[in-house]
Amino acid sequence: RVPIPTLTRLATYYKILGEAQVRGVHNLNSAQIEAECGISAAQFRKDLSHFGEMGKPGVGYEVAKLRARIATILHLDRTQRFALIGAGRLGQALAAYPGLNDYSFELTALFDTDKKKIGRRVNGIEIEDADGIPNRMRELNLKIAVLTVPGSEAQKASDAAIKGGARWILNFTPAHVRVPENCMVRDIVFTQEFAVLAHYIEE
């Protein structure tokens, strides 16, 4: 298995290469990668050589080829279907976000406990009753659940998803969620970016 920090860096390179493609750039060298994301040129070269990818001296790396290679390493070439639990503000913003397609994640089911929301559609997907999470996730064979419920409901929502066969939990709530040994939970905190910014402001 590739260690998590390496995967996070690869995901960053994938994003930068995608942006370069949009701008019509065909080659990038490690110094340009460093300028874009702050990961050192040496670290970038080391990460890629680990996967047998070498740049051409004086030219750098071919953007399209490298992006496709990273997509394969990250298994982004396969569609990952997932359930979103909590169709509130953040849940709906995530359901409608075009960036999910870049990472081949496909929203398949949406759940909520709020009777006023059940039956409505977001991005073409109907909001279902959270009571049905275990049965519906098993029926749809969904292995991934994204939690966008209030912190106080996070453990309950995670337990229901795991009962339905989920093995991977992406937790957006501030609560600490415990999962069985054979499952994995990733906390998503975008406030860390604020910390990076806070440092820069004072310098």
Next chain:
Amino acid sequence: RVPIPTLTRLATYYKILGEAQVRGVHNLNSAQIEAECGISAAQFRKDLSHFGEMGKPGVGYEVAKLRARIATILHLDRTQRFALIGAGRLGQALAAYPGLNDYSFELTALFDTDKKKIGRRVNGIEIEDADGIPNRMRELNLKIAVLTVPGSEAQKASDAAIKGGARWILNFTPAHVRVPENCMVRDIVFTQEFAVLAHYIEE
């Protein structure tokens, strides 16, 4: 200046130390840090020794002391006031998110173009007309703007904020935003977490 990858790691350590405090843990060693976030024990020790922080052999690092020290390095000990532009689903979810206080970021002004939203309150803050961004940000002396508008509006919102004296832009939109030399923009993408997850699922 501390390089961005180091800052991102420090922000991760800060989060983990905060979670340890909540659990009543007083000491943590580098191996436990690695187990929590995947950053290698060696990298953790290297980062901290760079700031003169050494663990005690056999005991590790004192959680409360280390967290306070990292808060100082990251300048989290000072309140950073900011404006949020785009009071839609993501903007409102962010405005209401308790995690912002952990990083001493204080929402000071909220802007939108939608006449139906202007005048309403989120988390006690009134949504103001986006036409007033340059004047109001200057009046409030706000240097940070967070963009949660549609991608097509991102550049316009950023330009208005910079006209009002902003120098730091946190961009949640999928659009690429250009800022003048003396400003900084950070793109926030939490879909990168999906990439890390995608890799694990297939292994």
